[in-house]
Amino acid sequence: MRIAIVDESPARAAVIQEGLQSSGLTDILVLSERKDLVARIETFGPDVILMDLANPRRDELEELFAVSKALAKPVAMFVDSSDDTAMEAAVEAGVSAYVVDGLKAARIRPILELAIKRFHAFARLRLELDEAKTALAERDVIDRAKRLLMKKRNIDEPAAYTLLRKTAMDNGRKIADVADALLTAEKLMGGL
């Protein structure tokens, strides 16, 4: 089974590729560049083409698939009616698939399911990364606010932190928000 992965995000393509490979599907071509895309797909001759649903070039690629003489009529999102749930899951995950003429639905289904899992995994990874970045940024802001309080009020670190926490609780806000407000005010006041 030959699988082409078309994804403008090389990171996500790698995550999908790795998932497929660990299931023993090793005949894979990853395409992240737009240049000569269809010619490269034609040369590779895949049975299945996986593509990010949000890829803004899908219409362009479908047109090229339609006029390609080398590719045997890839059809978007195989289905028979029994596969509606699988297709819904694919759309939900942001996966689209093109299946080359003649490939049985039973053979594509496991690949699609794998791709869906990997798309979800990638989305989760990115979310975790975003959260980690936010957490780091917040910790930095709180540290700087603490140091400012320690200096201005001549108190120690636990006292500075307690002050921040109490102010946050009293105002129903996050500690990081209070710290950020304090630093902004300090900047506005020019360190007075």
Add this chain to the structure above:
Amino acid sequence: MTETMRIGFLPLVDAGLPILAREMGFAEDEGLTFDLVRDMSWATVCDRLLYGHSDAAHLVAPLAIATTLGLGRPAVPLSVPFVLGLNGNAITVRPDLAEQLTTTGTPGDIREIGRRLATVVRKAGRKLRFGVVHRYSSHNYMLRYWLRASGIDPNQDVEIVTVAPPFATDALSSGEVDGICVGEPWNSVAVDRGVGVIIVVTSQIWRRGVEKVLAIKSETMTQRPEATARLLRALWRAGQAFADPARLDEVAAILAQPEYLDGSQELIRGAVADQILFARDHERIHVPDFMFQHREAANFPWQSQAAWLYAQMCAAGHVTSDATDYETAQRVFRPDIYRAALAPLGVPLPGASAKLEGGLELPTGVGTTQGRLVLGPDRFFDGRPFDPERLDQYLAELAQI
């Protein structure tokens, strides 16, 4: 208790009706909550519709027919109970090419521009390349129609490729294409950047050319008849607002918002008002009926419009003429659903479901089941009418041009 309708759209001015229905409260008045889903390709708008991710979609009309016939996708019956607008597209070319075809900055004689283009095409050392927004789009078929009737074989003499609207301007400026046929605001964006000049607007090709439609899965429409009717009424009222000069600024401001078109309010305003800037550093020119979203029952899905599109699909070689498919294509358009939904509003409802397309030279009264209706001139630029009863004869004529 309101009912939610998820509607897919692409960021284009003619996605205006569902957007305005939501923002101006027409959806709410009908007890509906619109959840609008923006995408970047028609393929994705279509897939969301097919797999239940959206309930309805703003769609290029021929794609609704192609999907029903199973072209490039497994066949899923779609229905078009409402046309979201007529025309609103243009052909924009490289400024140096425009110089050879027309008086830059002004609307010219479309026949003369076609003749000159034919000369350029013959003399060019390579095939000129045009970008259209989708294989199954009215843009593609209108461009082909104009080229063919101008003596240029769209299948042989030029190359026609697909370029998504947001990339059309870049494709033009990089020289990837020599011209684009695209919807607004993308022609205006190319003009604004100075990389393109509008040479023809599609209303010059066909004065009343069918453009975007509201597509729903036939299955969904059967299951949710009442919600469909309410949706149509909300869209009809939005059309009224779209065409109301007093609401122009409000309309442009809403469409320009980041969650919708995320574009220049000024450029969008120009398109809605039919005030077209053909070339940078020129005056805006009023082009009557450039976009046509409301008057003359513009939203009525004439089955003859679907028939015309099918004929163009045959001419382009996208389908082989087939009596059963022809019937299926026409039935995608559902005037019966339109009439039933809009009857309570007391608006004019055409009595016929099909007409001779391009047959009116003067405003003409037509039979209605309700109200008075006068249709304006709807001619094709070459004066060739389309009779849906005579597909074979029409195709034979086209083949002889």
